[in-house]
Amino acid sequence: MNEQMQLQIQSDCRNVSFARVVVAAFISRLDPTIEELEDVKTAVSEAVTNAIIHGYRDQPGIVTITCRITEQQPVQQALKTQTSMPTQKSLQYDIAPQTRTAQTPSPEITISIQDTGIGIPDIKQAMEPMYTGRPDLERSGMGFSFMEAFMDNLQVESALGKGTTVTMKKSFRKEA
Amino acid sequence: MNPKSLTQYSGSNLIIHLPSELDENTCPQITSELKSRMANRHPTAIIFDFTNTIFMDSAAIGMLLARYKELSLTGTAICLTGERDRIQRILRMSGIYTIIKHIDRP
Numbered sequence: 001m002n003e004q005m006q007l008q009i010q011s012d013c014r015n016v017s018f019a020r021v022v023v024a025a026f027i028s029r030l031d032p033t034i035e036e037l038e039d040v041k042t043a044v045s046e047a048v049t050n051a052i053i054h055g056y057r058d059q060p061g062i063v064t065i066t067c068r069i070t071e072q073q074p075v076q077q078a079l080k081t082q083t084s085m086p087t088q089k090s091l092q093y094d095i096a097p098q099t100r101t102a103q104t105p106s107p108e109i110t111i112s113i114q115d116t117g118i119g120i121p122d123i124k125q126a127m128e129p130m131y132t133g134r135p136d137l138e139r140s141g142m143g144f145s146f147m148e149a150f151m152d153n154l155q156v157e158s159a160l161g162k163g164t165t166v167t168m169k170k171s172f173r174k175e176a
Numbered sequence: 177m178n179p180k181s182l183t184q185y186s187g188s189n190l191i192i193h194l195p196s197e198l199d200e201n202t203c204p205q206i207t208s209e210l211k212s213r214m215a216n217r218h219p220t221a222i223i224f225d226f227t228n229t230i231f232m233d234s235a236a237i238g239m240l241l242a243r244y245k246e247l248s249l250t251g252t253a254i255c256l257t258g259e260r261d262r263i264q265r266i267l268r269m270s271g272i273y274t275i276i277k278h279i280d281r282p
Contacts, residue, residue: 013199013200013201014201016199016200016201017197017199017201017231035262038231038262041231042231042232042233042266045199045231045233046233046234049199049200049233049235052200053200132238137238138203138204138207138238138239138241138242139234139235139238140234140235140237140238140241140270141234141238142234142237142238142270143233143234145234146233146234146266146269149269
């Protein structure tokens with residue numbers, strides 16, 4: 001089952017904590033560990049802050065946060081379900097404890113943070129640790145490094161004058 | 177928002193009781209309060225107390241680096257205290273501990 005939510009906020013730093021809390025509340029239905037939840041909150045905080053201070057350079061604008069939950073069906077389950085279709089008996093066998101681990105869907109979240117701001121002139125440079133596009137502010141230049149560290153996958157698309165979309169993925173490994 | 181005063185002198189040390197969340201919204205407020213408290217006094221050390229802090233992102237790293245750069249010129253030491261595991265993990269990742277030391281309760 002796939003679920004999605006979308007949140008639009010004004011480019012005001014006071015909304016950053018609101019955005020990360022909303023995302024955390026949405027994904028909490030996946031029963032993540034506290035560590036996983038904190039990882040996602042930090043990554044969202046970095047991306048939304050970037051949209052506000054780099055994308056819009058503190059000018060008014062809208063940041064759109066989309067979060068999608070995808071339940072990945074492991075291959076084993078698809079096969080088992082097929083073979084178990086004919087009889088009720090084999091269906092019961094399928095939910096035996098030893099097969100449950102393999103069958104538990106491993107959910108994945110995809111979060112995209114989109115602005116329609118100035119865009120990033122050089123994405124490779126922007127993603128370098130310690131590089132900041134705002135030397136006028138007290139920025140560490142570690143935003144993208146944190147997103148990479150705390151999520152499984154990070155993609156940055158940007159067009160000058162059109163805006164930037166950061167897409168991050170993380171899967172939650174379910175242990176029995 | 178943090179209406180209460182976050183800073184407090186203990187002898188010649190200035191202690192900053194950091195709020196529960198450190199991000200691009202709260203860090204500039206802390207910096208401005210810190211600067212106003214240092215305007216007419218020259219502390220021996222500044223102690224960032226993380227006891228109440230449960231969330232931080234790279235904005236806090238930027239704030240600590242900026243204070244380190246400024247204060248290393250004036251001879252004022254900077255220390256961190258009260259960091260819980262999560263906070264320690266982020267500080268360690270950023271390499272902050274190579275320049276700013278952790279101390280146990282002041």
